[in-house]
Amino acid sequence: MTSYVAATAFGGPEALSVLNETLGEPGPGEVRLRVHAVGTNPVDFKVYSGAYGRDDARLPLRIGSEAAGTVTAVGPEAVGPAGPISVGDEVIVFRAPGAYAEDLLVPAGAVLPKPATLDWNQAAGLMLTGVTATHALSATAVGAGDTVLIHGGAGGVGIMAIQLAAGRGATVVATASPANHALLAELGAIPVAYGPGLADRVRAAAPGGVDAALDLVGTDEALDVSLELVADRDRIATIAGFSRGFGAGIKVLGGAPGADNGAAIRDAARLELVRLTEAGALTVHVQQTFPLTEAAAAHRLLMDGHGAGKVILVP
Secondary structure, eight states: EEEEEEESSSSSSSGGGEEEOOOOOOOOOOEEEEEEEEEEOOHHHHHHHHOOOOOOGOSSSOOOOOOEEEEEEETTTTTETEEEEEEOOOOEEOSTTTTTBBBBEEEEGGGEETTTTTHHHHTTTSSSHHHHHHHHHTHHHTOTTTEEEEEEETTTHHHHHHHHHTTTOOEEEOOOOGHHHHHHHHHHHHEOOOSTTHHHHHHHOTTTTTOOOSSSSOOOHHHHHHHOOOOOOGGEEEESHHHHHHHTTTTSSSSSSBBBOOHHHHHHHHHHHHHHTTTTTTOOOOOEEEEGGGGHHHHHHHHHOOOOOSSEOOO
């Protein structure tokens, strides 16, 4: 028997329970792994909050999409994006539905090599934020010589976007609470505090102007300031402010109806994220870890939204 976390009702974190199952052998093109760490993301609690509908037939509802672990069994023709997969391989899995688990069966296409530069907790938090940041930077064509404003620089996606934008040769201005400014500076950004007067602080930090903006928080302030400072609306993207984003004519990215899901860009980014991490050009910052059995507490921290980096579950 192996344990996993699922929502047994729609609502808040109190709806999460630890359940048990017997996991079978992998079939053709499948891989089984022992999970060492699980990445949590805000979308995980949105899934069972009722934000995407409340169909009781879907309960209990498994959650999660990314984890890191060791391969314990492989089915025939188990070939991942980086090649054949073997028992004993240390891997990251993404997209891996139901990743909040001690053991997982996943398609081989979701299995990627774990960079040796990351520990298990970091590895579990690399992919979703990394592919999201890559998509946002690609959608706004951020490159060498650009100045990009990143709202929510201390969040999981923000930390990735800062590193990736700097790696592209861009100048990065990023918002965060003052407590996280040292981290942002370490990552290569010019930190500014959000709140009243933000546009003037960004102008002072980027006297040559702002070419592109990424809204990773969905606040009115982030969208207002982006629209004020960036002339070309095709170079403003949001992953959170969906309704206002559509109305303003900016790039709306993610899973919302009508949004650009960037599937091809995100899939192609996975091996590049592994390569950059192995080369020492990218790292994952872990805010806090929780036992898998305390997934509800981890989600309460996620919902607070004020920490820096990833929240990780450890089976």
